[in-house]
Amino acid sequence: MMRHALHALLALLFAVPLSAGNLDPARPNVIVIYYDDMGWGDMGANVASEFAVPEGSKYLEAGAKSLTPYLDALAAQGMRFTNGHSADGVCTPSRYALMTGRYCWRTWLKRGVTGGYSPSLMQPDEFTVGKMFQKQGYRTAMVGKWHIGMEFQDREGNAVKIPKYSAEVLAKDQIDFSRPVLDTPMHTSGFDYFFGTSASLDMPPYAWLETRGDDVHLLVDGALVIEGEVDFTQGRVAMNADLDERKGLREEIQAFARDGVIDPTFVFADYLQIQAAKVAEVIAEREADGQPFFIYVPMPAPHTPHTVQPEFVGSAGWTYGDYVVQTDYYTGKIIEALGDPADPKRLAANTVVFVTSDNGPENIAYHSSLENNHDANGPYAGRKRDSYEGGTRVPFVVRWPGVAEPGSVTDHLCWQGDIIPTLAEHLGVELGEREAPDAESFLPVLRGQAMPEGRRQAIIQHSSRGQFAIVEHTGRWKLIDGTGGGGNKTTGDADNQETLVAGTLRGEPKQLFDLKADPGERENLLKNPSPSVQKTAKDLYNLLNQIRGDAEWGTDGSSWPDR
Structure with missing residues (x-):
């Protein structure tokens, strides 16, 4: 079999017979x-x-x-x-x-x-x-x-x-x-x-x-x-x-x-x-x-x-x-x-x-x-x-x-x-x-357009052991409701060092990251928070509880609390 190059997908030379199929863009x-x-x-x-x-x-x-x-x-x-x-x-x-x-x-x-x-x-x-x-x-x-x-x-x-x-x-x-x-x-x-x-x-x-x-x-x-x-x-x-x-x-x-x-x-x-x-x-x-x-x-x-x-x-x-x-x-x-x-x-x-x-x-x-x-x-x-x-x-x-x-x-x-x-x-x-x-x-x-004003406020990230994390809709602030990754006993940090260990789910302190400045989640801002960071963490935690139902493992509901 010949080595394929990047252009192989673009060439698209197949034996499939041409036919109309569904071509309605709607x-x-x-x-x-x-x-x-x-x-x-x-x-x-x-x-x-x-x-x-x-x-x-x-x-x-x-x-x-x-x-x-x-x-x-x-x-x-x-x-x-x-x-x-x-x-x-x-x-x-x-x-x-x-x-x-x-x-x-x-x-x-x-x-x-x-x-x-x-x-x-x-x-x-x-x-x-x-x-x-x-x-x-x-x-x-x-x-x-x-x-x-x-x-x-x-x-x-x-x-x-x-x-x-x-x-x-x-x-x-x-x-x-x-x-x-x-x-x-x-x-x-x-x-x-x-x-x-x-x-x-x-x-x-x-x-x-x-x-x-x-x-x-x-x-x-x-x-x-x-x-x-x-x-x-x-x-x-x-x-x-x-x-x-x-x-x-x-x-x-x-x-x-x-x-x-x-x-x-x-x-x-x-x-x-x-x-x-x-x-x-x-x-x-x-x-x-x-x-x-x-x-x-x-x-x-x-x-x-x-x-x-x-x-x-x-x-x-x-x-x-x-x-x-x-x-x-x-x-x-x-x-x-x-x-x-x-x-x-x-x-x-x-x-x-x-x-x-x-x-x-x-x-x-x-x-x-x-x-x-x-x-x-x-x-x-x-x-x-x-x-x-x-x-x-x-x-x-x-x-x-x-x-x-x-x-x-x-x-x-x-x-x-x-x-x-x-x-x-x-x-x-x-x-x-x-x-x-x-x-x-x-x-x-x-379509290359801006998202509407009225939006879902955040998404939830969830681990294999049931740990919750919340990221607000701009993608900047992330709060993890626990002291570790919530999955592996140990896991790699952003520098591929096996330094991150399993912690307590829903434990104290939690973890807060500014993903725009720190996408590798290197610095937990709750270790030395300013008043504004404390407020960000509190607001995110309240929103997390609102979305997951304020229950230990989460309940039925919606990420759109106002619906």
């Missing part, structure tokens, strides 16, 4: 590509990397300062947000919030994540972005990692309640895998079609699930890579006898993966290629029928296990770097399937592409990257799990032809739930009081 198509554990500094467009490209790298040019040439090219075609955030420092709560525009701590999940067998966080009547698009006549699809819960059944058809990482499901005959899976994205969240996995790529069951008629089933032979091409034709509904319950998966794939149920043909390293091929298939269907579409593409990468296909080994020079290169490459294949955004006859010209990540980099990725002169969280303190900036400030790119100026950059403070009201505003959809209650539209920013 009803643009939408794709959301959602990375797993990609740090702010992993995207080359955000900050140049100092790693050395190995001689003979197939996918990176000699002397390249980025692991993500495809993503960088996409950013050059749209708007890059340098202050875009996930809702939380870990997977599940960020994904729930992206789908609903509602912070996850307003649900029963106050800390941590769900697993592959966990029940759904979604309520049957809950508003989601998928349902919003369905009501507007869009065809909706989700391809990839869900991780918000679903319901498996036993042999009597009862909902299964087992440990989320159970490794003895088959041995104890706890699940009848031939039965339909319930409470999937198709059932709860407004997706007409679902192809993907129940949770992270280190959580069983390791098998593809797919919409089959009115049901969703776990498959065996669900997707096979044969001589470099993906074959979806052999998939069939799995019977328990078709599946293995493998022990020693960590050693078998030479990367972290919990033991458990697996389709014997499931290849971890092929996930991203299969995902990209399926998304391209869905895009081709919409190109043929001309219907507007919304596709949610949550990738399982570059989260562990860092399973690199053989052709990508050595691309960057260390395993995590190679995996980021592979992730970027298959992102490019998805984008390429849309065609050239400069060609008004191609879908790309009328498709909004959002690309972002659920949280900052994982510990092992962060440390192995530093050893290779790559800083996965950039100039920020903290990483995955923390409520320091490195935990939730993530890659955030929007390509919207005719709306977002190509190559533009903004430091507008936003979080991923804001995608919903942004699209709603463009579509003329009036959101109800309970719909995306913590979000606001940033459509004016995309």
Whole structure:
């Protein structure tokens, strides 16, 4: 395979037949590509990397300062947000919030994540972005990692309640895998079609699930890579006898993966290629029928296990770097399937592409990257799990032809739930009081205009252990309601020194930072505050309590207290 250069994405030479598709700018198509554990500094467009490209790298040019040439090219075609955030420092709560525009701590999940067998966080009547698009006549699809819960059944058809990482499901005959899976994205969240996995790529069951008629089933032979091409034709509904319950998966794939149920043909390293091929298939269907579409593409990468296909080994020079290169490459294949955004006859010209990540980099990725002169969280303190900036400030790119100026950059403070009201505003959809209650539209920013006067006052940043932080809407003042990062036992400071230790949640003193002057959160201003700083901290704390409901772990409500 030839080395790709930055112009590869722009050339866009594919074998996709030209057709009209949906080209109505009042009803643009939408794709959301959602990375797993990609740090702010992993995207080359955000900050140049100092790693050395190995001689003979197939996918990176000699002397390249980025692991993500495809993503960088996409950013050059749209708007890059340098202050875009996930809702939380870990997977599940960020994904729930992206789908609903509602912070996850307003649900029963106050800390941590769900697993592959966990029940759904979604309520049957809950508003989601998928349902919003369905009501507007869009065809909706989700391809990839869900991780918000679903319901498996036993042999009597009862909902299964087992440990989320159970490794003895088959041995104890706890699940009848031939039965339909319930409470999937198709059932709860407004997706007409679902192809993907129940949770992270280190959580069983390791098998593809797919919409089959009115049901969703776990498959065996669900997707096979044969001589470099993906074959979806052999998939069939799995019977328990078709599946293995493998022990020693960590050693078998030479990367972290919990033991458990697996389709014997499931290849971890092929996930991203299969995902990209399926998304391209869905895009081709919409190109043929001309219907507007919304596709949610949550990738399982570059989260562990860092399973690199053989052709990508050595691309960057260390395993995590190679995996980021592979992730970027298959992102490019998805984008390429849309065609050239400069060609008004191609879908790309009328498709909004959002690309972002659920949280900052994982510990092992962060440390192995530093050893290779790559800083996965950039100039920020903290990483995955923390409520320091490195935990939730993530890659955030929007390509919207005719709306977002190509190559533009903004430091507008936003979080991923804001995608919903942004699209709603463009579509003329009036959101109800309970719909995306913590979000606001940033459509004016995309149009190069000022935000309106009446705005949401702040956003909340949340850690894996339930610590709250609040940043007022200008992006300057940030108050952390605790004495540490609220996630990792120790974490890196802005100079990549492991000096920040876990503290007391909702402890005294709290932490106050001026992010405009100190984006690395080096100086806690509450250590020697002036009266004006004391007032700022008090006002922020009062606003935090107003938004979260003045409860220890947060309650239902809205970030718009006056609504």
